Amino acid sequence: xxxxxxxxxxxxxxxxxxxxxxxxxxxxxxxxxxxxxxxxxxxxxxxxxxxxxxxxxxxxxxxxxxxxxxxxxxxxxxxxxxxxxxxxxxxxxxxxxxxxxxxxxxxxxxxxxxxxxxxxxxxxxxxxxxxxxxxxxxxxxxxxxxxxxxxxxxxxxxxxxxxxxxxxxxxxxxxxxxxxxxxxxxxxxxxxxxxxxxxxxxxxxxxxxxxxxxx
Amino acid sequence: xxxxxxxxxxxxxxxxxxxxxxxxxxxxxxxxxxxxxxxxxxxxxxxxxxxxxxxxxxxxxxxxxxxxxxxxxxxxxxxxxxxxxxxxxxxxxxxxxxxxxxxxxxxxxxxxxxxxxxxxxxxxxxxxxxxxxxxxxxxxxxxxxxxxxxxxxxxxxxxxxxxxxxxxxxxxxxxxxxxxxxxxxxxxxxxxxxxxxxxxxxxxxxxxxxxxxxx
DNA sequence: GTCTATAATGTGATAGAC
DNA sequence: GTCTATCACATTATAGAC
Numbered sequence: 001x002x003x004x005x006x007x008x009x010x011x012x013x014x015x016x017x018x019x020x021x022x023x024x025x026x027x028x029x030x031x032x033x034x035x036x037x038x039x040x041x042x043x044x045x046x047x048x049x050x051x052x053x054x055x056x057x058x059x060x061x062x063x064x065x066x067x068x069x070x071x072x073x074x075x076x077x078x079x080x081x082x083x084x085x086x087x088x089x090x091x092x093x094x095x096x097x098x099x100x101x102x103x104x105x106x107x108x109x110x111x112x113x114x115x116x117x118x119x120x121x122x123x124x125x126x127x128x129x130x131x132x133x134x135x136x137x138x139x140x141x142x143x144x145x146x147x148x149x150x151x152x153x154x155x156x157x158x159x160x161x162x163x164x165x166x167x168x169x170x171x172x173x174x175x176x177x178x179x180x181x182x183x184x185x186x187x188x189x190x191x192x193x194x195x196x197x198x199x200x201x202x203x204x205x206x207x208x209x210x211x212x213x214x215x
Numbered sequence: 216x217x218x219x220x221x222x223x224x225x226x227x228x229x230x231x232x233x234x235x236x237x238x239x240x241x242x243x244x245x246x247x248x249x250x251x252x253x254x255x256x257x258x259x260x261x262x263x264x265x266x267x268x269x270x271x272x273x274x275x276x277x278x279x280x281x282x283x284x285x286x287x288x289x290x291x292x293x294x295x296x297x298x299x300x301x302x303x304x305x306x307x308x309x310x311x312x313x314x315x316x317x318x319x320x321x322x323x324x325x326x327x328x329x330x331x332x333x334x335x336x337x338x339x340x341x342x343x344x345x346x347x348x349x350x351x352x353x354x355x356x357x358x359x360x361x362x363x364x365x366x367x368x369x370x371x372x373x374x375x376x377x378x379x380x381x382x383x384x385x386x387x388x389x390x391x392x393x394x395x396x397x398x399x400x401x402x403x404x405x406x407x408x409x410x411x412x413x414x415x416x417x418x419x420x421x422x423x424x425x426x427x428x429x430x
Numbered sequence: 431g432t433c434t435a436t437a438a439t440g441t442g443a444t445a446g447a448c
Numbered sequence: 449g450t451c452t453a454t455c456a457c458a459t460t461a462t463a464g465a466c
Binding site: 035209 | 249250251252253254255330331333334335336337339343386388389390391392393395396397398399400401403404405406409413414417418421424425
C-alpha cells in the first residue's frame with residue numbers, strides 16, 4: 001500500500017530524541033500554544049509554567065522557532081505511527097478506515113492542541129517549511145482522499161484540471177480540506193465538555209458519511 | 216421562525232457606524248489578523264499597511280482589543296443579514312438551506328479572514344465576551360442544528376443525555392461544530408488557488424450530505 | 431541544568447503640535 | 449486626521465557564574 005513513487009521520509013519523527021529537560025519544555029509549550037497561539041505565547045510564559053527562567057529554556061533550544069518545530073515533532077509521533085499502520089493495510093478502503101479512526105482518536109485525545117496545529121497561521125507557516133512535517137501531512141492527505149492512486153500518486157498539485165467535462169470536476173483537495181475541518185472540529189471550545197467516547201463515535205460517523213465509507 | 220424564547224439582539228451590527236478613517240483601519244486589520252493572527256499582528260504592522268503612524272490609529276480606537284472587536288463587527292454585517300433572512304424563512308428546512316448557502320458564500324468570499332475568525336484563540340476569547348457576536352453565533356447554531364426547537368431552545372447545555380437509548384444519543388453541539396469545521400475549511404491555505412464557484416458548490420454538497428438535506 | 435544580569439529591540443499606549 | 453516624540457514595559461536572545 002505504500003506508494004512506490006513517493007520517496008521514503010528522510011527522518012522518522014519517532015527517531016528524534018529529546019532530553020528530559022527538553023521534553024518538559026515541549027509539554028509546557030504545547031498547552032500554551034493551544035491556549036494562546038504561537039505568537040501569543042512568550043518564552044516567559046513557558047518558563048513560568050515550568051518554574052524556571054527563560055535562560056534555562058534557551059539552554060535547551062536556540063530559538064522560539066526551534067521550540068515550535070520540536071513541539072510539533074514530539075507530539076506528532078503517534079500520528080506518524082498511525083500513518084505507518086494505515087500504509088501497511090491491505091487495500092485502500094481499509095487503509096482509509098484505519099487512518100480515519102486513528103486520526104480522530106488522536107484529535108480527541110489532544111483536543112486543545114489540535115486547534116493550535118491546524119488553526120494557527122504562524123504555526124502553519126513554520127511547519128510547512130519543515131520537511132518532516134510537510135511529508136507527514138502529504139502522506140495523510142494521499143491516504144484519505146486520492147480516489148485513484150494509480151493515476152495520481154506523484155504530485156497532488158498536478159492532478160487538477162485533467163478530466164474536466166466529466167462528473168469529476170472534483171478536486172481532491174476539497175474533500176481533503178473538509179475532512180481536516182471535520183476532524184479538527186473536535187478541538188472547538190464548545191465541545192470541551194463532551195465525553196471523549198461519544199465525541200469519537202459521532203465524529204467518525206459523520207466523517208464516514210462524508211467519505212461514503214460504510215460506518 | 217424567530218424563536219420567541221430568545222431575546223432580540225440588543226444591537227444590530229449593521230447599525231454601528233464607523234468613520235472612513237476607522238474603516239481604513241478595520242480593512243487593514245482584517246487582512247493582517249488573517250495572515251498573522253491577532254497576537255501576531257502589531258499596531259505597527261497595521262499602521263505600515265495604511266501608510267500612517269501608530270498614533271493615528273490610536274486616535275481612531277483606544278485599544279488593540281477595540282480594533283479586534285470592531286473588525287469582527289464591521290466585517291460580520293453580511294453574516295448578520297444572512298441570519299436575518301434565514302430567520303424569516305417559512306420552515307426550518309428552508310431556513311437551514313438558505314443560511315447554509317449564505318454562510319458558505321460568505322466564507323468563500325472571505326476565505327482568508329474566516330481562518331482568523333474561527334482559528335485564533337485570542338480572537339475567539341475577545342469575541343466571546345462581546346455580546347453582539349456571542350448572540351450572532353448562537354442564532355446561527357440554533358438555525359443550523361437544533362432538530363426540535365420546541366423541546367430545546369432554552370439552554371443548549373441541558374439537552375445532552377435525555378433520550379439516550381434511541382437513535383438520538385445525539386448532542387447537537389457535535390454536528391454544529393462539525394458544520395463549522397466544514398464551512399471554515401474553505402479558508403485552509405491549500406484551497407487558496409481553487410475557483411470560488413467550484414469551491415462553493417462542492418462545499419455546499421458536502422455540507423448537505425452531512426446534514427441529510429437534499430442538495 | 432539552572433541561575434542572575436543584561437543587551438537590543440519591539441510593544442501597546444499617551445502627550446501635544448500642526 | 450495625522451504627525452513627532454516619548455513612556456514604561458515585554459520581547460527574544462546572550463554571557464558568564466554556580
